[in-house]
Amino acid sequence: MTAPDPHRPGTAGDPLSVGLGNRSTGSADGGSDAPAPAPPPQQAPQKERHTGRTIGRSLALALLIFFTVVLVLFIVFNGQTVRISLVFGDVQGPLVVALLIAAALGGLLAWLAGIVLRARRRRR
Template sequence: MTSAPLSGDPATTPAPKKRGSSAGRTVSAVLLVALTVVLVLFVVFNTQSVRVSLVFGVVDLPLVIALVAAAVLGGLIVALLSLRARRHR
């Protein structure tokens, strides 16, 4: 009496493929470290306080916070406009 092999049987299940190579992981790690160093230097060199005039008042913030907030708001605007453009196609 023979039975069909089970789907979990190691003899019939193909070996899982490796994701990425060790060289790819090394490059990713080096890029991550380099980006981290650049970001830390950016924060360290932009600690002076700046006056930001908002619609509802004026606040004093560290320059790095003002720059990051401007970048995030700019990214949100671009994302919203691209979503709007996709819907109209």
């Protein structure tokens, strides 16, 4: 046998109880015959964060920002005019243009390589 919990609402020891009792049974002891309330449902476990993916993306972003800053500084400090040899001829132009073209072609090649690697991974 257990003693009523004086801190549970509706019990005789509850100072806020006005003596109405349990409506279904009419008892004045606060409904000690009533079933105990069901425990709250357990929450579904949250998805675990993919810390490796987050770190990889953060590192890639940091490297992209770093190389962009280095490229901009390199372009600013190399503003002289140079002769650019192309497959079909030679042209005179600022070194900045040659560096931007080279950077754009390098970025294009890296992007295409990424597409090829993703396509190979999907096939497996």
